[in-house]
Amino acid sequence: MPAEATIRVRYAETDTMGIVYYANYLIYMEVARVEYLRQRGCPMAEVDRKIHMPVVDASCHYVKPARLDDLLRVRAHVSKRKRASFTFSYEITHAETGELIATGETRHACWDPESQKMIAIPDWLKHVMSEDVPDAV
Amino acid sequence: MPAEATIRVRYAETDTMGIVYYANYLIYMEVARVEYLRQRGCPMAEVDRKIHMPVVDASCHYVKPARLDDLLRVRAHVSKRKRASFTFSYEITHAETGELIATGETRHACWDPESQKMIAIPDWLKHVMSEDVPDAV
Amino acid sequence: MPAEATIRVRYAETDTMGIVYYANYLIYMEVARVEYLRQRGCPMAEVDRKIHMPVVDASCHYVKPARLDDLLRVRAHVSKRKRASFTFSYEITHAETGELIATGETRHACWDPESQKMIAIPDWLKHVMSEDVPDAV
Amino acid sequence: MPAEATIRVRYAETDTMGIVYYANYLIYMEVARVEYLRQRGCPMAEVDRKIHMPVVDASCHYVKPARLDDLLRVRAHVSKRKRASFTFSYEITHAETGELIATGETRHACWDPESQKMIAIPDWLKHVMSEDVPDAV
Numbered sequence: 001m002p003a004e005a006t007i008r009v010r011y012a013e014t015d016t017m018g019i020v021y022y023a024n025y026l027i028y029m030e031v032a033r034v035e036y037l038r039q040r041g042c043p044m045a046e047v048d049r050k051i052h053m054p055v056v057d058a059s060c061h062y063v064k065p066a067r068l069d070d071l072l073r074v075r076a077h078v079s080k081r082k083r084a085s086f087t088f089s090y091e092i093t094h095a096e097t098g099e100l101i102a103t104g105e106t107r108h109a110c111w112d113p114e115s116q117k118m119i120a121i122p123d124w125l126k127h128v129m130s131e132d133v134p135d136a137v
Numbered sequence: 138m139p140a141e142a143t144i145r146v147r148y149a150e151t152d153t154m155g156i157v158y159y160a161n162y163l164i165y166m167e168v169a170r171v172e173y174l175r176q177r178g179c180p181m182a183e184v185d186r187k188i189h190m191p192v193v194d195a196s197c198h199y200v201k202p203a204r205l206d207d208l209l210r211v212r213a214h215v216s217k218r219k220r221a222s223f224t225f226s227y228e229i230t231h232a233e234t235g236e237l238i239a240t241g242e243t244r245h246a247c248w249d250p251e252s253q254k255m256i257a258i259p260d261w262l263k264h265v266m267s268e269d270v271p272d273a274v
Numbered sequence: 275m276p277a278e279a280t281i282r283v284r285y286a287e288t289d290t291m292g293i294v295y296y297a298n299y300l301i302y303m304e305v306a307r308v309e310y311l312r313q314r315g316c317p318m319a320e321v322d323r324k325i326h327m328p329v330v331d332a333s334c335h336y337v338k339p340a341r342l343d344d345l346l347r348v349r350a351h352v353s354k355r356k357r358a359s360f361t362f363s364y365e366i367t368h369a370e371t372g373e374l375i376a377t378g379e380t381r382h383a384c385w386d387p388e389s390q391k392m393i394a395i396p397d398w399l400k401h402v403m404s405e406d407v408p409d410a411v
Numbered sequence: 412m413p414a415e416a417t418i419r420v421r422y423a424e425t426d427t428m429g430i431v432y433y434a435n436y437l438i439y440m441e442v443a444r445v446e447y448l449r450q451r452g453c454p455m456a457e458v459d460r461k462i463h464m465p466v467v468d469a470s471c472h473y474v475k476p477a478r479l480d481d482l483l484r485v486r487a488h489v490s491k492r493k494r495a496s497f498t499f500s501y502e503i504t505h506a507e508t509g510e511l512i513a514t515g516e517t518r519h520a521c522w523d524p525e526s527q528k529m530i531a532i533p534d535w536l537k538h539v540m541s542e543d544v545p546d547a548v
Binding site for chain 3: 151
């Protein structure tokens with residue numbers, strides 16, 4: 001089940017074209033990603049002490065521009081899981097009209113701040129994602 | 138020939154992980170893209186009056202984190218051209234060590250602010266890109 | 275009565291010092307300022323068509339750093355009104371502990387997009403602020 | 412003698428009003444502040460290991476809006492020094508026309524990352540600023 005964040009477009013996020021600047025959709029995705037973890041008992045400030053999840057790949061497909069003060073709905077879920085990386089998929093829609101604004105993906109690795117090394121996805125994190133990407137698959 | 142921008146990483150662009158926040162690489166790409174056009178006689182403020190080039194797709198592959206005060210070199214060139222869209226490819230390296238930091242791509246459409254419609258790439262813009270993507274191809 | 279916005283600190287808003295980057299408090303202030311107007315029947319997208327309110331002066335006093343994922347409460351109210359400018363005052367506190375994070379002020383002028391000129395505060399806008407800064411004062 | 416940074420306004424820094432978003436001037440100030448230290452032999456990445464200089468107060472006075480692709484000149488110098496805090500003053504002008512865009516100030520405290528305490532300005536840092544704020548004053 002995707003997590004959902006509701007985001008109001010801020011002035012600082014628009015640009016001189018009158019629309020949301022393209023890099024800011026990656027910020028919106030992150031907000032929903034953090035929300036996903038929070039809803040599963042993993043507030044980010046705690047997660048960061050145990051594991052870092054650097055983004056290895058990010059992509060965004062822009063469908064329709066969002067504008068100042070628009071209320072956006074950002075849905076995030078884990079769409080893929082490998083041994084040492086996992087992928088979040090996102091869907092950004094206009095909260096009132098339902099129109100699709102953008103879709104995106106981020107692939108993350110797991111980095112252990114203690115050993116300062118890349119590691120396989122730890123079991124507790126697999127468990128967090130298990131609803132989306134069951135172990136058997 | 139790629140255009141090149143040299144960018145010093147600012148505090149505001151780092152995050153609490155001690156590295157450049159992932160969305161900011163899309164800003165760096167844009168700086169090099171604007172530089173590409175400027176070097177070919179098309180300063181952005183002028184271009185914007187004639188045509189808008191909304192990003193349709195963006196992607197970034199993160200290889201090595203950049204940090205506060207790092208000096209980055211961002212290279213941009215047009216790697217693909219279709220009738221109504223074109224693609225910029227980017228390479229971000231550490232300016233001093235030459236290490237690869239990230240690569241990326243942005244695909245753009247052409248929107249005419251006068252008719253308020255999507256249009257094919259106008260001839261003057263094709264000409265700007267002709268060194269990278271010759272007409273015959 | 276101040277308007278109140280609740281803001282969750284995002285990754286992008288922190289810096290390599292592990293705290294919220296100082297310029298971002300001005301973004302938080304703006305979110306509360308926009309909320310103030312919305313709660314008084316003036317959604318920003320509508321306001322912008324009638325009048326622009328460029329910031330003439332901004333200041334922020336930083337008391338205690340906010341960190342990733344902190345939930346902040348930002349209160350905004352109009353604290354001063356002159357013929358052609360008005361001042362918003364802000365208080366940013368930690369939403370859970372109540373600790374004071376920062377205070378700030380922004381002074382705004384009124385610019386008419388139609389005549390492209392600075393103007394006195396229009397009556398409808400005075401009315402919006404009348405609870406905070408009564409006309410008699 | 413003030414340090415000087417030359418900054419080209421980026422898309423991401425403009426907003427839907429067609430001008431640079433007000434919080435971003437604080438980023439420009441920081442760029443010049445870091446440049447000031449670099450020119451005096453203190454690259455930021457090194458400074459951060461020895462001392463943190465959290466902003467206690469920041470203010471900006473906006474004179475004339477900057478726009479996309481404008482080339483700005485940001486001058487920074489230390490204008491005041493007390494036992495445990497110091498103040499940078501900034502002047503932002505249009506690099507080509509010389510027009511004044513904004514002025515600003517930031518007051519900084521000194522925080523020792525080792526003892527995790529606020530401290531007086533260390534002697535090496537006083538020395539760095541001695542040209543602007545001589546000891547005798």
